[in-house]
Amino acid sequence: xxxxxxRRMVLAGGMAAAAGPAFAQxxxxxxxxxxxxxxxxxxxxGKAPLTVKNFLRYVDMKLLDGSTxxxxxxxxNAPDKGxxxxxxxxxxxLKPVAHESTAKTGLTHKDGALSMARLAPGTATADFFIVVGxxxxxxxxxTEGGDINGFxxxxxxxxGMDVIKAIFELPVSxxxxxxxxxxxxxxxxxxxxxxxxxA
Numbered sequence: 001x002x003x004x005x006x007r008r009m010v011l012a013g014g015m016a017a018a019a020g021p022a023f024a025q026x027x028x029x030x031x032x033x034x035x036x037x038x039x040x041x042x043x044x045x046g047k048a049p050l051t052v053k054n055f056l057r058y059v060d061m062k063l064l065d066g067s068t069x070x071x072x073x074x075x076x077n078a079p080d081k082g083x084x085x086x087x088x089x090x091x092x093x094l095k096p097v098a099h100e101s102t103a104k105t106g107l108t109h110k111d112g113a114l115s116m117a118r119l120a121p122g123t124a125t126a127d128f129f130i131v132v133g134x135x136x137x138x139x140x141x142x143t144e145g146g147d148i149n150g151f152x153x154x155x156x157x158x159x160g161m162d163v164i165k166a167i168f169e170l171p172v173s174x175x176x177x178x179x180x181x182x183x184x185x186x187x188x189x190x191x192x193x194x195x196x197x198x199a
Contacts, residue, residue: 028052029158029199030059034069034190036167039130039160040198041114047105051116051124051154054097058126059195063092067126068189069167080133084167085117086192087127096123100152101140109138109150112157112164121149130157132168 026046032039045052058064069086099121102108109115113131115138116124129151131138140150157164171187 027199028056028197030155030195031198032160032195033193034163034167035193036190037160037163039163040158041155042158043114043155044105044107047107048100048152048154050098051100051152054094054124055116055128055154056197057094058088059197062194063088063126064192064195067192068186069192070186070189071129071184072168072170072172072186073184074168075133078133081131081135082133082168083129083131083135084164085127085129086190087117088125089127090125093125096125097152098122099124099149100154102138102150102153103140103142105153107153109135109153110156112161113153114155114157115151115153118151124152130164132164 026044028043028045030041030043032041043052043055064087067086067088069084070089071085072082073085074082097116099118101121107113109131111131111133113135115129115131117127117129118124138151138153140148142148167186167190170190173185173187
């Protein structure tokens with residue numbers, strides 16, 4: 001779709017751990033604290049166990065504390081849609097996690113979805129993004145050319161969309177970043193003070 005961000009534009013910045021058995025609980029609740037406010041989310045451990053376990057390893061080891069939301073991408077011709085991206089950008093990362101396609105999990109990239117940033121499938125690590133506006137172009141679609149695997153959605157924002165939108169509207173540097181990320185790097189990244197389980 002012309003008004004959607006090309007799925008190849010979302011790049012990974014970190015390394016993550018491959019996960020083991022499915023979770024005993026289907027939902028895990030987290031809180032992401034920033035100076036702009038708190039973002040709360042539910043992670044779908046029952047539907048995307050590998051991806052959630054990977055993300056929670058970073059949470060439980062407190063590796064995301066002090067990381068940042070560093071990128072904002074607006075959809076061409078639909079600037080009210082896009083994403084914010086955060087994480088470690090390649091620092092203090094664990095082993096990459098196997099790709100969990102939305103075709104398998106049944107999850108979608110609707111407004112407020114959390115998903116893993118990556119290069120090729122199976123390279124996602126610590127970096128993640130939150131979509132602003134519905135983004136079905138990030139879902140797996142074998143009928144489209146190019147990257148048909150989509151991205152691994154694994155959670156949904158339950159509170160703090162105002163915080164996300166405040167970050168989404170922050171100024172970006174015109175010169176920072178490389179490739180598709182050029183012009184999308186926040187002039188002043190927003191610190192992720194902490195990420196914790198809440199239930």
